[in-house]
Amino acid sequence: MAEKIRSREITPENLYLNRRNFIRAGVFAGSTLATAGVYKLINPPPPKEVETAPIENVVASTESVAGDELTSLENITNYNNFYEFSTRKTAVARAAEDFVTEPWSISVEGAAGKPRVFGMDEILKFTQEERIYRLRCVEGWSMVIPWVGFPLRTLLNKVEPLSSAKYVAFQTFYDGANPKVSGVKLPQGANSMQSSFGAGIEFPYVEGLRIDEAMHPLAIVATGLYGKRLPNQNGAPVRLVVPWKYGFKSIKSIVRIRLTETEPPTTWNIAAPGEYGFYSNVNPEVAHPRWSQANERRIGEIGMRKTLMFNGYADEVASLYSGMDLRKNF
């Protein structure tokens, strides 16, 4: 038999409803906060400011593009493809924060009369020019960047390439799964790079150019941007910039340059040979197998603009490819 509940033991209705409303308000606030939290996880983090050392005695270059508005330093330094650190462009700046780039040296080796290692101080002794170039990413966006650097051929000529040298291979520093990148004494990276498995491409990252491309005056070794040393996320302390090719050809944080007799392997070509060729010249007429390359979004702009043949450097570089089928040699 159930015990009789005395009426004074029953919770008054108004109190019962109050407690109910209180719980509901809690559930409401808690769940919306949790949802907002999940959203914030995928939200781009606020941009990170960078401060690097200025580069002395930078001279202006006649090779710069005129007329295009420069992309802001904030956007250049917070929207990066540097897969060793993160595959999220907005996350690279923070992921690369602890990357130690001192001391640094580059081995320039292979089919050369005087192969040797260049310390960073030597690299910075070459006449540093400001080169304002368009950068077109294979993903369909572009920037205009005031690089600081010097022609790649200036460096290559120092080691006296042999006539048998037909190509130049480049390699990015990597301290992840395979710390022994080369015989070069490497800087102590903070082991902040991720594995090939996480990035979906093989590391260390490698790239290559044909020797005549490498010797072209527009191809530069960059040491800075906006008059200052390169921020980590942009490929500190020294990178390649080949403005008429898709951005991934402009390899970052270089530790090795090798003159070779045969075409060297390149990372994106290894990852997807049908999508990324050795040449990878900017070409609005040859679509990526999955998306069009006819247009691009300039960072800082809302609409799209037409992509230019060889990224607008056709007058300077088209002759390098005369007689070549650019659909086959994409």
Next chain:
Amino acid sequence: MNDAKNDAKFYKILIFVNSAVPLALLGWDAYFGRLGANPIEYFLRTTGVLTLVFLLLSLLITPLRKIFGWNQLIRYRRMIGLFAFFYGAVHLMTYSVFDKSFRIGAIVDDVWERPFIAFGMAAFIMLIPLAVTSTNGMIKRLGGKNWQRLHRLAYLAGIAGVVHFFMIQKSDYFYPVIFGVVLVVLLGYRLAKSKFAAQKLSGQIR
């Protein structure tokens, strides 16, 4: 006072507000220019991911009901499905306006030439009849069986949506794989269930 009815209303509001929170935050960040260097790309990616999230949530309702007996969840499925449709529509509009300058010809060409666009478009088109027939009146008009059959399009839309997500990736498939695994589990559950039901049925007949 009817507590159960009151509860259902409360949960409906709760789910509605939670479903709208990402939109509010996206709008807020867009207004203050906090979507990063490439706001259009960010907006596109986020609305696309939200579409898939809500589509998968809507497909989660039936397994939860069957496994845990949480039958009252059915009350909220329509709203979740409509949010999937809504985020999908915003996603498509963003692409049409900002990537294609609303040139219909360019969009049609894109669908024709780019399989990943075709998959995305197919997924969205499949959601249209589902949204249109989501009202009580339409359920009645179609009849429960027909309505249910039509709404199995959600499975196909889910598959097309996840394939669309896979195909735009360059090399890092982490998120598409997660969505793919969840989808396989949700659809696999239904497949296993229907096989089991068919076996039971044929057993009864014999």
